[in-house]
Every structure is written in structure tokens, then in C-alpha cells.
Amino acid sequence: MKNTKCLIVLFFFFLMPFCYSQTDSITNNKRDILDVLYKLFHKNDSVRTGMDKKIAFSLLPVPINADKSGGLVVSFLTSFYLGDEKTTNMSQITFSPYFSFTNQYVFPIQSYIYTRDNHWNFIGDYRFMIYPQDTYGLGGNNTADEMSTLDYQQWRFYQFATRKIVGNYRAGLGLLYDNYQNISEESFIDGETDYYKYMNGDFSNETSFGVAFQGLYDSRENNVNPEQGMYIEADYRINTSGVEGKKWNSIYIDARKYHSFSKQRHKVLAYRAFYWSTFGGKPHYLDLPSIGWDRDGKTGRGFTRNRFRSNALLYFEGEYRMDISKNGFWGAVFFTNISSVSKFDTYDFSKWNPAVGTGLRIKFNKKNNSNLVLDYGISKNDWSLRLGLSENF
Template sequence: MIRDTVYNPVNTYGQRDLIDIGRDVFNIRPSKVKVEEEKNVYFSFLPISSTVPGGGKALFTSTTAGFYLGNRSTTYISTINFTPYFNFRGRYGLPIRSNIWLKNNDWNIQGDTRVMVYPHYTWGLGGTNDNDDKMLIDYKYIRFYQSALKRIKPYFYAGVGYNLDYYVNIEGHDNSKLKDFTGYRFGTGDSKNSFSSGASLNLLYDSRNNSINPLPGCYANLIYRFNTRMLGSINHWQSLYVDMRKYVSLSNGGPKNVLAFWSYYWTTLSGGTPYLNLPSIGWDPYQRSGRGISQNRFRGDKLIYFESEYRRDITRNGLLGFVLFASINSVSEPDTKRFAYWNPAGGSGLRIKFNKNSGTNIGVDYGMSKGYSAVMVTLGEAF
């Protein structure tokens, strides 16, 4: 039997998290029947209030479940993330993402399902548009992505998937027309729908043992998507997404001291791609790119992205830590198809350990770029 070597250097002895602090505050003593370290399921929960695309406040809740479907010496930790939001005025989102590792890592099952009412700003195509040159659009959105990958050799997987995007009643505010604003003709009809349905071919290399809080290792993912009218898509169109990450430890044991690097390239491979399916900053599979840049700020036929982050513990017990990050991205120009403008961003953040056994942190990041800044609160690391 082929098996990955699942190296788990995390030693929770002497470590502290918010669960420990809660037990101390409320004088809760865990049962001695089953010690914490032997549990196979770990939950983390975070309620926050924040701004939503298009303006206004909304209540967000983020729940992450980390669990093992096999012996943790031979099986990676699986995760399910549920991050609903609503604002009592008809705007809501119900996204569920999953990354499941079956026993001995024989299969990796990935899922991304969303039902959303999602108003947001768009700046058109390319990288030359001014911050104030934007348009508010509104639509309902249904996403259903599922893929299954079989291990071919240690750490390397191949498989297939199905991808569905359904944008309902796309319309601009204040009598504005998306087609006129963008100069793009696919998926921009006023009060129209956009439906894309297609298969994908997936390749994955993953030597990380924990996707919630990655430790030294490598990650590479390739997704080739082919949408066809045979599966109900309104247009034939194709895309390619290539994602690469590397994590380097700067210490041997003790407090965390890690450099993390992330790069992805996302491109259309044919004409006819609907506007809202074009590569756009902040629309990578987990919507974590572009901290300090407004989501959708840059969109084009091609997008290239680089980010690096320094992660370090502040306290030896792992309860508190900090990060420093910087990124740069570019989208192709609509006329020349070349990367002509580069858009940098950067910032820093605080990390608070919520659950030491799953490695889940609460992240509070402040990011900024030209003409924009924002505070982001998340469960887990950005990448």
C-alpha cells in the first residue's frame, strides 16, 4: 500500500488557546474518560460584524470543523468551513467549503457550495481604472463545485470535478448597464442570467499535514475547466488555474517562525467567458488573495499573483502571534492582453490561538494598498 509520510511536529504540551482560557475563567474541568489529545473532531467558532460588498454592515459567523477520517499518522486533517452572513435587508450568503482526506490519504474530496445575494462594486477590465471609477452591480449567485482526486504516488493526486456557476438577474444600480460600463459582451446583459456548467481535470501535490495552519511543506494545484453547452452552459469556454505555495521553517522546534510564499496564475483559454467568471482579485477558490485590495478591484482575461508572509509566535505557549505580509498582482489589459500594471499591497496582523489541537488561529489583519485599506477577521491562515 502506498502511503504518505504525515509528519506532525506539533506538540501541544505547554501550549495555550482560547479554549484553555475559557475553561479557566468558567472553572470547567474536562472529563478524564477521554483526554483532549485523543479527540478526532475539533470545532472553532467566530461571530463578527463587518462591512459587506456594496456597503452596510452584516453579521458574519465562521465555523471551522477539523477532523480525522483515519489514523493521524497516515491521514491529513480534513476541514469543513461554514461562513454565513446576513444583514436583515435581504443580503445574505451561505458558503460551505470542504477539503476531505479519506483514510490513509487514498482520496481527496473537495467541495465549494454557495447560495448568495451578492452586491459588489466592479471597476471593469484591466489595471488602469481609477478607484472612483466603479459601478455597483447586484445578483443572486449559486455555486456548486465538487471534485474527487485519487492518490497516484506519495503526495501526488489526480482526478476530475464538476463546476457550476449560476448568476441570476445581473443588474446595475442607478439605471447603469454593466455592458456599457465594461465594454464586454459576455454575461453582461441587463437583468439577464449567466449559467456556466463544465467538467474539470485536477492535479494536486500536497505535502502539508494541516491546511488550517500549514507547517513546512509544499502545495501545488492545477485546475483545467471546460464548460460546454452539452452540460447546459450558455457558452463554450475554458480556463486554467495554477496555484503554488511553499512553507519554510526558520527554527527547529519551539515557537513558530515560518516564511510562507504563494503564487497563482489564472487565465481564460478561449473567448466567451462570462464577465463574472473572468479572473479577478479576491475570487481565487478560497477568496483569500488580495488582502488590502478591494475584492473585484482588478479583473481581466489573465491574472498573476504573488504573496509572501512572515509568521511568528509572540508567546512561547503559542497563544499569541503576528504576521507581516506583502503581495503584488497584475491583470491583462483588454486590448493588448499584456501585464502592463502591477498593484502592490501589504500589511500586518495578530494571531490568537483558538484551538491548539487543530492549529486554528483567529486572524485579525490590517491590509492596505493605493486608495484602500481594510481590517479582516478570519479563522485560519490566509494560505
């Protein structure tokens, strides 16, 4: 309990400002991939047609080797304003279907939308997944070797709606629905796996439905590639059913802070603190907090997704972002993170897992400041390679 109190103090220390924070958008990023295409085909194309519009699109089809599973990701990012840009924050919708050579098929749509003058905010997470994944056990029982491959199909519908209270403070509700089907397991160990023991050998379909109370603070001007401001989300979820019909609750807290060190160049220090726990019942194994399974799927660079799982997860990450070229076309990031899952069925965080890494940035669309993102992270006995069109957080 004493350790938990110290961690909570450290969590909020992360949110304290300690340097100059820029509030104006950096305006010297003058070159992106669309400019390159325009230069090549400027007489016959319309790449830069309508640059004064409020909508910006980015498209990225590319083969990758992510988290040791080769495949293809096609990422669509759309950003837009539903009101005056001076009084309305940027909205975005992403669709990033992923196909792997290990028979993973993921169709996710995520939305973060502000209505005119920021009166309402809507956060959505909708997905269909056919997702065989390696499992490594629960809590302190996890090992460096796979325990089993857990195969399942998942439908998800998460929808949050918050109303502005005052300034950047908001409050609202969310509906959260997960459905798991066709669950099966291929074991690689002698004896029962942690999944089998936790679920009492139950592989039947499961539906998790819950209602969440959400508090939100968001002072970022650009949520695709933030340069300043703070983001704090706190969700309290009440779930209607769980293993053996037992109801359960969860807490989900995501806090992010950004500092800009220059008005002329992109030099940003960003850091994040994340806490996710379940209590008061018995969630399905796939509903337990796990690294890489936050709502955006962005925690745990340097680790295989699903590498650590328990009833509680604590995660810290810091990143420095910088321009390499004066026109902002080339950039780089350097990051480090450390995480811990609790000893199972407790809130004791005794084992910590650090990772470090670096990444390359290529300006994809200067209108919404989106980048082609390529990050490589490494940790003890593990690594990851991730690619996308928006910053990790």
C-alpha cells in the same frame, strides 16, 4: 509574450526551497481560548472533554467591518481525521455565513477531505449568495472610483475528487456549476459600463457548467495552519457554454510553499504564486478572473474584493508568521502581495498593484492549530480588514 515567459520562470522559482524546512509539528503551543474558558469555568464545563478525539470544532460569531462593508460573520471550522493520524492528513469543513449592511448575504460551505490513508481527496465549494458588488471596469480600464454596482444572486456547486498516484501526487476530475440570477446594474458613470459593453446589454440569467481535470500535490501536515510542506493545484476547465453560447476554457494554478525556522516556536515563512486565466471563448462577466474571487476568496489583502478583473490574473504573496507569547497564545503576521490583471483580451501584464499589511493571531484551538485571524492590508487608495479562523493560505 516575453514578459509572460519571465513571469512563468519567476512562478516556479517561488517553489524552490532556500532554507531549513521543519517536518515535525511544533508542540509548544500549549494555550488557547478554550484553556482560558476552562480556567474560568473548569468545575462546571466540559470545554476540554474528549481532547483525545479526532474531531476539533471552532466557532466565531463577530461583527466586523470588512472591505468597507460593515456586517456580521459567523465562522464554523471543523477539522477531523478519517484514518490514522500518522498516515492520513487532516480534513476540514468550514461554514462562514456573512451578512453586510450593504445587503450582501453569503452562505458558503467549503470542504477539504482526505479519506483513510489519503487514498482519495475531495475539495468542495458550495454557496448561495445575494451579492451586490461595486465594479471598477476590466483590465487596464479600471479606475479608483466605482463604475457601477452589480447586483445578482448566485448558486455554486464545485466538487473535485482526486486519487493518490504515488506519494503526495494526485490526479482527478471536477464538476463546476455556477448559476447567476436576477442580474441588475446601477451605473455611476456617463455612458456604457464595462459590464454592459462586454455582455452586450444582456442581464438575463446565466448558467456556467464545466468539467475540470485536476492535478494536485500536497505535502502539508496541517491545512488549517501549515508549518511545512508544499501545495500545488493545477486545474484545466472546459466549460459548456458562455456569452452568446460560446464555449470557453480556463487554467487555474495555485502554488504554496512553507518554511519553518524553529522547532520550539512558531516561525514560518509562507509564500504563494497564483495564476488564473480564461481563453478560447467568452465567459460570463462574473466568471472572469478577479482579485479576491479565487476559490478560497483569500487573494488580495489590501484591496476591495472585485477591485481588478480581466481575462487573466497573476498574483504573488509572501507572509511571515510568528509567536509573540511563549505559550503560542498570541501571534502576529506580516505580509505583502503584488498582483496584475492583463490588459483585456491579451495576456500582457503591464500594470502591477502592490499591498502590504499585518495581522494579529490568537490561538483558538490548539488541537487543530486554528487561530483567530485579524488582518489589515493597505494599498494605494484602498484597504481591507479580514477576519476568520484559518490562515490566509
